[in-house]
Amino acid sequence: MGSKRKQKWTAPALVAASALVASALTASPETVFVREQAGTIWQDGLFIGDGATGAMAYAPAHLEWTINRNDVLDSRVFSCEYTPHAEVMACVATNAGHSVAFLRAEKQRTKGFPDGGSMLTASLSAAILHVRFWSGVGWSMPSIPATRQELDTRTGELSAKMTSPFLTPEALSFIERSRDVMVVDIGDPNAPNRLAVIQLARPEDHRLEDSGFAWTIKDGVVGFAQRLPGGETYAVAMSAPATPVAHGRTASVRASGRKTLFLAVRTTRDADDPVAAAFDAVKAAEKDGFDRVRADNRAWWKDFWMRGARAYFDSDPAVDTQWNYALYALAAQFGASPMPALNGLIYGPIDGANAGVGSHCYVHDQNVQIPMMPFFPLNHAEFIKPFIRTYQDAMPEIERRTMEKFGVKGAYLPLNMNQFGFEHPVADYRYTLCGGAYSGLVLAQAWWYTGDEAVLREIYPLLKKFILFYTETMTRDADGTYHFIWSVPPEIFTGSKDDTTAIACLKPCLETAVEAATRFKCDAQELALWKDVLAHYPAFAKHSEGGWWCGPEIPDDHYMYGGHLFYPFFPSEADTDIEVAKKTLDYAWKYAVEISYETPEPHPVHDWSALYLGMATTRIHGGVKGWEALKDFQDGFAKPNGVFSHNPIILTKMTREEALANVKKAPKLLRRNYHGKLTEWGRRGPNDLTYNPDAKALVAPVIEGGAAFLMLSSEALLQSWGGEIRLFPSVPEKFTGKFENFRARGGYVVSAEMKNGKLVDYSIKGGKADDKVMVTCPMDPSFVAQIF
Template identity: 25%
Template sequence: MSCPNPRHDLLYEIPSKEWNTGAPLGNGQIGVMVWGDGNPLRLTLDRDDLWDLRMPPGPDDPSFTWQNLKKLAQEKDWGTLNATVERNLNPPVPTPTKLPLGRLEIAFRGTSSNTSVFRGRLSLKKAEFGVTFGGKRVNVFVCAHAPVVVVECFGESASPLVSWRSFHDLNPGQAASLGIQPSDSLQMNGSTAAVQRFPDGTTAVVAWRCAPSAGGFVLRCTVATSADGDDPIALAEDTLRGCASAHSLKRRHREWWSDFWSRSSITIPEKRLETLWYYGLYKLASSSRPGNLPANLQGLWVTDGVLPPWRGDYHANMNVQETYWPVYATNHLEIGVPLLQWIENVTEPARQRTRNFFGWDGVRMETALASNGAPVPGWGTVQYWPGAATWLAHHLWLHWRYSGDRDFLREKAFPFFQLCFAFWEGYLEKGADGHLHVPLSHSPEWNGNLPGAWGRNPVIDLSLIRNLCLWLEESARELHLSDEVRARWKVVAESLAPYPRDPAGGLMLMEGVPLSESHRHPSHLMPVFPMHDISVEGTEEDRKCIEVSLAQLERMGMGEWTGWSFPYVSLIASRVGRARMAEYMLKLYIESFVLPNGCHANGDWRRNGICQYHYSPFTMEAECAATSAVTEMVLQSWGGTIRLFPAVPQTWRDASFHGFLAEGGIEVSAVREFGETTDVVLCSRERVEARVVGLRGDAQWRGTASARWENGMWIVALAADVPARGQCRTRMTDKPKATDTRTRNVFGLRAWE
């Protein structure tokens, strides 16, 4: 497969004059944003573990106890409760926070700022940024297999002028507020290093070396920190000294990306959405690799010279979840491993905090966390929300469902499910109606951090608890555990309060709180997506609930939505079969909430009139959610059924995908021609029976022990590692709409921008 192809690249007809329109590169540990006109060319550097993790002492507040909060909730003294939580969970302290590192500036001798001859291209296929200006050709990449940034320059005989500008140089006020001093410069055996010492004891070293090469020169740069060893200066020097040739580094780098892109691909007639699919996957693969931290709010592209928005934290009431949704169906479970490992690493500290505050064993996590799992100051409503750990647990469940790794289920996922359940078992309260209720919570981001945000029985919490019991039950069955072990989960599942509904039957946000105004966080639709305990394939009551709930969402409008809301709602629309709505949400997203370089801006920065927010702080979760949303349009496998092209508009006459992954670990490739699925290939690691919807009943199958047509569905017996292929004869009912191969590249900077 040649995808992604040049049409998906970022094209620069003019140079990027600002960091937030630059070209992003990364390898899971080191990130680079390339920008500037060559006089100089700027490389803003980032490293995944560069954090200030100092924890200022919290308020010594004897009123901040679970018993007191519960009492205030029972009395409905929301003002006192909110002030207490806000005072303790949102103190005005600057740390913990992700830190900017600084930028490398490369000035090429004899180069002017003549932008008329500037041309740049970020190749998604190669993960390289190539640029020409002033008779010079420069190529930049971050080695996929080594902590090295490579800058190749052709047509330049003299070495460039290279300088380092630290966070302190770029923003002395913010740096001083954290106690960060200027960096030190050091010469060492042909290399130059900038040594930055941070107040928490961390040392970061940026080192680089220029060397002549055929027709020009090569600059190699690395970033080492004290997390790598006791002497990061020596480690950085050793890395540069041991570097292979630029040619060898580039060959191995391209091999890694070639292998990555060979796993899955997609072709759809709406080329802007096709580009979204590749771009989001590129960004996630660039910022999440095994052995490193998972992608935070900004991935590996922290703001140039400014502390990042929302401290660059791990936000577990939607952001982390959206960021990692694509890894499953796109068949890239490996780039989800950092999140799974991080969840394991932060579990024990969260468990201890749960014991200390609530008084019983289990795991509940604050919503906003630092890289070490410590809570980050933020809105009290957000930080208190008790559902964050359980929503993170959904990723462990998805990993099991798509990988079929029983060791992972037994050793990692199931124990975490049990800890989440232990928290809820202690937290839920039995009411006079005999049901178990969530006594204090909020629906994410509803009413911000105001007293009116609090209540009980949010739909999102009830859905998470209900599904947690399901995961435990299915895990126990898979692991052959006794019925006695399952009894506790069954009691909770059967006794849990029903979802709060309005008089028309639609889902409310929480008990007594309908969706009464525009709201950016559609978490009250959790039972529809990402869960599926209410589905269009369920009862008539389910379908009515979905229709009424979506009608209410539409009536309230998009005024309070932000960029990430649109891919999220697209996913909901696909799940319920509203293909046009799913497509339209993504079109609105790309037209109004995406910066020229593809980065998600959160606000309607072009002022297209879509919502009231016009700011542009970069976070990457929406980019990844857009990839997931496009995937959901062409393949769904929830509930054990593989659905082919379940939410594609009728105008998508021709489409295909290759190498996707369905639940149960079944690889799926499919082709749609003239508005019908004509070809599907299934391959499983184990002998299984697959249920397939979306292929005509007259299909012919090969490579399968049996394939039978029942009630509009194929039941296909798959042998282990043997591809099974089902094909239908094409019915040319009309002329298909041809793909416009001339469609211009979506992202980049044009001369008129």
């Protein structure tokens, strides 16, 4: 990391050591997420997790947990008669619009799949746990108590308290990481002998065959095994404090008094006999006891918050609480291979016809990569490990598929890939080839923010495999410029060589590989090639209005998604030209197809677009405009339970006529489609306006939304792109708050405090002894820029 240096601007010190410990570990209103009335469905539940297993906790009447695991899934993929790569390129060459629409004719389905084959990419939940504190159901049930939930982000513990004059049961639940065991401690402090009816159920899912299902009851543990559609098996085991009775897919236990339940999920990825592994995990946890398991869980979370970043948005408690919960929830979904997919671990069954939500796959145009981004500036680069391990585990199939499809070495990442590395065919979307470059960029970011050679050594082997695919498929002009494989920028289905998305992400991959090979004195031949490629790199395509564009072979008047135009600026930082970024931002707001004009002010209709446009606004303008981008994101996508939806849910009192009047004010959008025809595009969103006050609670969440919020809110406090450390660059006037242990590019550890818009203290540590970096505070005009 180099020599440790510290720069302080004014006294007093940012925070004393004892206060630092207290602020990191003590529960406060901002670090405890409270639901005065618990949600009644999993979509509105609070989340607990350990990076492998997760649960959504809610209270339909009783207490309930939907339990998920990253490797409980339908691993089948559709058989597909793929058009050979050479034929695709030949069709593109004779296709005036460079469109891949013809690939829609590829056959995806084959005979032989059971019912539910159309749901191959839908999530699959492992189990549901019900606990009710009365025996009657239906007409004989009591008046249902109110349920209040508190999730302490500093300990990962969720308490649920049911209240009524005579029913006051409580439950404390968490999932301990080292054991991968869920703990639920139940009882009624005012009725020590309160009855509890405990039910463990396999969720209804028509993809799962009853012939592959069986209960096991022994030694005070009840569990089931279920064969998955792809042939793997998973098992769930739970403590049985009394004799269980199994009927169909549900086992019930009736017990009185305080009880501690231990529950474990295991798969054939864990052990040849997942039933035995799940039972052993439960018995081991029972032997250790509740207090020891709880202490270990608390110790992990204590270490997490002590080592990593902390933020305090005193001027906006809603952002403060959201930031703590978002970071907690993100960390609670990462830790093991396979890493979480688009749904994270925050999913569940919808109904009998829809047993899961899409998609359990890794979607490589951005959905895999966005959740990783906040870990690095927030000082948690350790989460690069499950990211790397996931691809290493799948690498044999990835490399086999790369050779089969393209005839080259290296690692091509399909647009849609399951946890075993198998490609899900997506017809005309499968030629979006930025995936390896984008995942390689994530590896590069881990190095940017740590400056740690151990991290560089860890990421380098995988980074080389991603790079190799692009160097094996590149060509070179007579003038010496290299050009990269023809690819479709995300979601427009018309392609180009030197697709801006791909080459923007690839450039920092090459730069990081050069750094690694130079430091480690290895791979001399590859090093020479990488340097030559960087010296003769293709320019990023520009639109006629001056901003970045999709690719050099894509017509100026083609439709586009504005968020994807910013990849050179963010996340790759391969081109930080502010003037080009401004022109791109202006163009995107006017003409991007993912912008809705139904509301008085236009808004993006997807969380990822709101991230890219918001990050551009935060970095270009900062201040009030940047803060408004953060608040707009929170208002549009945050759910009442602290997670985020993919599309905005906008509560409104506008009439249909008023919304359409807003749409009519939008600039006319006449753009070329993927068939090469000029078409007028609508300016409405995907029905994101509603009168339903419960709409936000009802929609299913995605993992990337929390990560996007963390990026926007954290960059309001600290930015370090373009060789400059900016303190509080995107906060409103008279802002009060502070941050601790953030990371800046170059391996710096930065802390700072602002009161009423004035920077009162900051500290910078780390970096290399010979590095120089500019330190500014854009929102405090009294601060004089300094060289550190």
